[in-house]
Amino acid sequence: MSTSTVTLFGHWICPFSVRVEFALAQRGIDYTVVDVPPRAVRPKGFVVPEEFIAHSPKLEVPMVKIDGEYLADSIPILEWLEEKFSDSSLLPTDDAGQAIVRERVEWLNKYVYRPMIGVYYGTDPALIQESSAAFMKAMETVDQWLQTSPWLAGETPSLAEAIMAGVYTRLDGLRQLGLTGELPASVQQHLERCTQLAGWQKVEWSVDQTTDFVGRFLKFREIQNSSKN
Numbered sequence: 044m045s046t047s048t049v050t051l052f053g054h055w056i057c058p059f060s061v062r063v064e065f066a067l068a069q070r071g072i073d074y075t076v077v078d079v080p081p082r083a084v085r086p087k088g089f090v091v092p093e094e095f096i097a098h099s100p101k102l103e104v105p106m107v108k109i110d111g112e113y114l115a116d117s118i119p120i121l122e123w124l125e126e127k128f129s130d131s132s133l134l135p136t137d138d139a140g141q142a143i144v145r146e147r148v149e150w151l152n153k154y155v156y157r158p159m160i161g162v163y164y165g166t167d168p169a170l171i172q173e174s175s176a177a178f179m180k181a182m183e184t185v186d187q188w189l190q191t192s193p194w195l196a197g198e199t200p201s202l203a204e205a206i207m208a209g210v211y212t213r214l215d216g217l218r219q220l221g222l223t224g225e226l227p228a229s230v231q232q233h234l235e236r237c238t239q240l241a242g243w244q245k246v247e248w249s250v251d252q253t254t255d256f257v258g259r260f261l262k263f264r265e266i267q268n269s270s271k272n
C-alpha cells in the first residue's frame with residue numbers, strides 16, 4: 044500500500060469532484076477531503092483556502108494534492124492517480140482496452156455531461172426538454188456498450204464508471220428538474236451495479252442533498268426568469 048498523502052479539494056454538489064472521489068474510494072486510496080464549495084453554493088464568509096487559490100488555475104474544484112504536488116481538472120486527475128498508484132487501477136492492462144476506456148470517458152464527458160448540465164441550468168422549458176432528449180439519446184449509446192459487457196468499457200469497473208458516478212448521484216434531482224424518459228433497462232441495471240461498488244458509498248447523495256440541489260436550481264430558474272420579464 045502506498046504511503047502518499049492525498050487531499051481532494053472538492054465538493055459533493057460538483058459532478059467533477061464526484062468522479063475523483065469515486066475513483067479514490069473505489070481504488071482504496073486513503074485521502075482526506077477539503078470542502079471548497081463552488082461560488083454558487085459558497086456560504087457567505089467562507090474562506091477559500093490559500094492553497095486552492097494558488098494551485099487551481101481556474102479556481103475550480105476538483106483539485107488534488109499528492110505529497111505536495113497539485114493538479115486540477117478531473118480527467119487529468121484521474122490519469123494522474125493511475126500514474127501515482129499502481130494498486131487497483133481503473134484501467135485495463137492492455138493498450139487496446141485502455142484506449143477504449145479513454146475514448147468512452149471523453150465521449151461521456153461530452154455527450155452525457157453537456158445535456159445533463161443543460162437540464163439543471165436550463166431556464167426555458169423547451170430547452171430543458173431538448174437537453175433531456177439529448178441525454179436520453181446518449182443513453183441509447185451507453186445501452187449499446189452494455190449489451191456486450193457488464194461495465195461501460197469491459198469486464199471490470201473503469202474510469203468510465205467514475206465519470207458516470209457524477210451523473211448517477213444526481214439522477215433523482217435531474218428528474219425533479221425536468222429530465223423525462225426511461226433509462227434503457229441495461230443502463231438502469233448498470234446504475235444498480237454501480238451502487239454496489241466501494242466508490243459509490245463515498246459519493247452517494249442523501250435525500251437531503253438531492254433536495255438541496257433541486258432547491259438551488261429551482262431558485263436559480265426563478266431568478267433568471269424573473270429578470271427576463
Ligand SMILES: N[C@@H](CCC(=O)N[C@@H](CS)C(=O)NCC(=O)O)C(=O)O
Binds near residue numbers: 057059080081116
Ligand atoms: N473541467 C473541469 C470542470 C470543473 C468545474 O466546472 N468545477 C466547478 C464546480 S462543478 C467549479 O469549481 N467552478 C468554479 C466555481 O463555481 O467557483 C473538470 O473536469 O474538473
